[in-house]
Amino acid sequence: MAGPSPHHEVPGFAGRAAARPRADSLEHMSRVDPAQADGLFDEPGREPAQPPAAASSSASTSSAGPAAGGVPAAQQPLAVRMRPHGLDEVVGQEHLLGPGTPIRQLVDRDVPMSLVLWGPPGTGKTTLAYVVAGVTRRRFVEISAVSDGVKRVRAEIDLARRELGMTGRQTVLFVDEVHRFNKAQQDALLPAVENRWVSFIGATTENPFFSVISPLLSRSLLLTLEPLGEDHLREVIARALADERGLGGRVELTPEATDHLIRLAGGDARRTLTYLEAAALVVPDGRAIDVEVLEKAVDRAAVRYDREGDQHYDVVSAFIKSIRGSDVDAALHYLARMLEAGEDPRFIARRLIVHASEDIGMADPTALQTATAAAHAVEFVGLPEARINLAQAVIHLSLAPKSNAVITAIDQAIGDVRKGLVGQVPPHLRDAHYKGAAKIGHGEGYRYAHDFPGGVVRQQYAPDAVADRRYYRPTRHGAEARFSEVLDRIRAVLRGHRDGGRTT
Numbered sequence: 001m002a003g004p005s006p007h008h009e010v011p012g013f014a015g016r017a018a019a020r021p022r023a024d025s026l027e028h029m030s031r032v033d034p035a036q037a038d039g040l041f042d043e044p045g046r047e048p049a050q051p052p053a054a055a056s057s058s059a060s061t062s063s064a065g066p067a068a069g070g071v072p073a074a075q076q077p078l079a080v081r082m083r084p085h086g087l088d089e090v091v092g093q094e095h096l097l098g099p100g101t102p103i104r105q106l107v108d109r110d111v112p113m114s115l116v117l118w119g120p121p122g123t124g125k126t127t128l129a130y131v132v133a134g135v136t137r138r139r140f141v142e143i144s145a146v147s148d149g150v151k152r153v154r155a156e157i158d159l160a161r162r163e164l165g166m167t168g169r170q171t172v173l174f175v176d177e178v179h180r181f182n183k184a185q186q187d188a189l190l191p192a193v194e195n196r197w198v199s200f201i202g203a204t205t206e207n208p209f210f211s212v213i214s215p216l217l218s219r220s221l222l223l224t225l226e227p228l229g230e231d232h233l234r235e236v237i238a239r240a241l242a243d244e245r246g247l248g249g250r251v252e253l254t255p256e257a258t259d260h261l262i263r264l265a266g267g268d269a270r271r272t273l274t275y276l277e278a279a280a281l282v283v284p285d286g287r288a289i290d291v292e293v294l295e296k297a298v299d300r301a302a303v304r305y306d307r308e309g310d311q312h313y314d315v316v317s318a319f320i321k322s323i324r325g326s327d328v329d330a331a332l333h334y335l336a337r338m339l340e341a342g343e344d345p346r347f348i349a350r351r352l353i354v355h356a357s358e359d360i361g362m363a364d365p366t367a368l369q370t371a372t373a374a375a376h377a378v379e380f381v382g383l384p385e386a387r388i389n390l391a392q393a394v395i396h397l398s399l400a401p402k403s404n405a406v407i408t409a410i411d412q413a414i415g416d417v418r419k420g421l422v423g424q425v426p427p428h429l430r431d432a433h434y435k436g437a438a439k440i441g442h443g444e445g446y447r448y449a450h451d452f453p454g455g456v457v458r459q460q461y462a463p464d465a466v467a468d469r470r471y472y473r474p475t476r477h478g479a480e481a482r483f484s485e486v487l488d489r490i491r492a493v494l495r496g497h498r499d500g501g502r503t504t
Contacts (some may be wrong), residue, residue: 062502071128078272078277082236083244084127086135091239091269092232093124093225102221103128106199107135112170114200116178117219118208119225122268125178125203133172133277138199139163140172143178150188157192164197178202181209186213207380210259227382228269233262251280260291263342264298274421308478315341320351324359328398337395339387349375360397361406363478370396380489401478409419409472416466423463458496 013257082089087097087107096103102122108115117125141156162173173192175181192198193216200220208217235256253261253276261279265272272342279289279297287293338348349371356371370393377389430442447457460467470491474484 017171035147077274078240078246078280079273082243082273084131085412087131088133090124090127091235092228093128096128096223096225102223103132106132108437112196112199114196114220116202116204116208116220116222117225118204118222118341120178120227121205121269122270123225123227125225129172129174129201129203134201136170136172138170138172140174141198142176144179145175145185150185153185153188157197160192160198171254172466173198173200175200175202175329176205177208179208182306183213186216190215210469227267229267230262233265233267233269233272234258234406236272237276240273246273247276247280251283253279254288254290257289257291257294260294263340264294267399316347316351320355320359323355323394323398326398326402326403329394331394332391332397335390335444339383339390344377345383345386345390348390349378349393352390352397355397359402359404359405361403361480362474363403363405363480364438364481365479367397367400377405401480403475403477404481405472405474405480412469413471416469421465421469423465425463426460428459429461453495456493456495461494 039100043145053299085106087103090097095101100103102113102115105111106115117128119125129142130140132138133265139160140161143152143156147441154175156171163171173189174350175189178186187375189200190348193200202212202216203218204211208222237253240454241251241253257279261272261275264275275294275298279294282297283289315334315337319331319338322330335348339345352371352373353368356368360367373391374386374389378386427442428445428447447459449455449457462469471486474480474487
């Protein structure tokens, strides 16, 4: 999984927002800069962290003066300028922000509450923590589990206790990437959460049932955030274009460029606004931002691809046929083309699962396992990392021996059923467990397979109407060759003759 982004996220739009709340709505905010790393991985030019006491004494400024961090508002990135001032401005996560929801209770009633926010990057985890602190005017402390340890946690908890005791003011203690804390570090949070010295909010992209200790999880309310959809991103773009905090109507965006921008963003609103701002800086006067301008601004060509039109069906058709034809290079090309065009990776994974049985089947039974594992990886990891899992599945399926015997078998069986070739279940196979079944002959004459050598015994299993039908006809490709030989022997025993089971 990729490390934390060094860039600011959009509060209210993206999940790992690093932008600060409004300085005029938060007093004495404790800001935490990442501490300088030790060893080979030091980042050049990074300032050391300020001590908690010094960091918490920063003076608030008016909205007309310098913004948080000392950067004038006009010079802040578009993503920072468009941060929300309240929950009503937050885009997405409607299931968490409606009337009566826990976050609304936390804000409206100013109730101390601990939360664990679980969701993929760019879904609004950090945003919600900042907005909650800003709206309730609580002291806000952000701790990064990547760079801070137990000493930092305990120092901030001590400050929060003193603040609560002297002024009654609550503190929001936000721990980003909380899953990166080890057990001892998470244990250090328990007294503050248990006694409500702080309102703890933890953000994680990992499954908290595996990455957060049970005592901390049981004392917190778990909220699951959903990825931002296209409609959410369109709202983000429209707001940035029109709002005076953003571009103030000074530029326009063509519909085609909007679609391309959404594809490039990959569900990340901070990235959406960053790309939009870059395009606004290079667009010629009097010209709308079109696809050409956007391509130049972000240095990525637009993939001509309509997710609901001919390109969608043509590309996915070529993708599957390339795998079927064992052309791994062509298959990877079409995979890359779909991913770059913003195709839903879950759709790609579903097609791979189908293909694993339709065109490979028993020639390589592990192909279905690989395709299914790739689909799980898409859900668990998400893009961009899941592109690797999808590529592995594509390579496996492309190079696997091919057989369509599975789909042929089930389609022939379904065809016979639709023709009315069903018949009665043979009496010796019918349910004989209930009282009185034996009196009507159910189960009579049934031969228990495990009582015979090899676990196979001559016996009729299919109804009379299809007793002689042979649906599965294995090929001699890959592992299916072995199943072909086994099937010949099994059919010979079941039907009582040596050659009746041949499938060639």
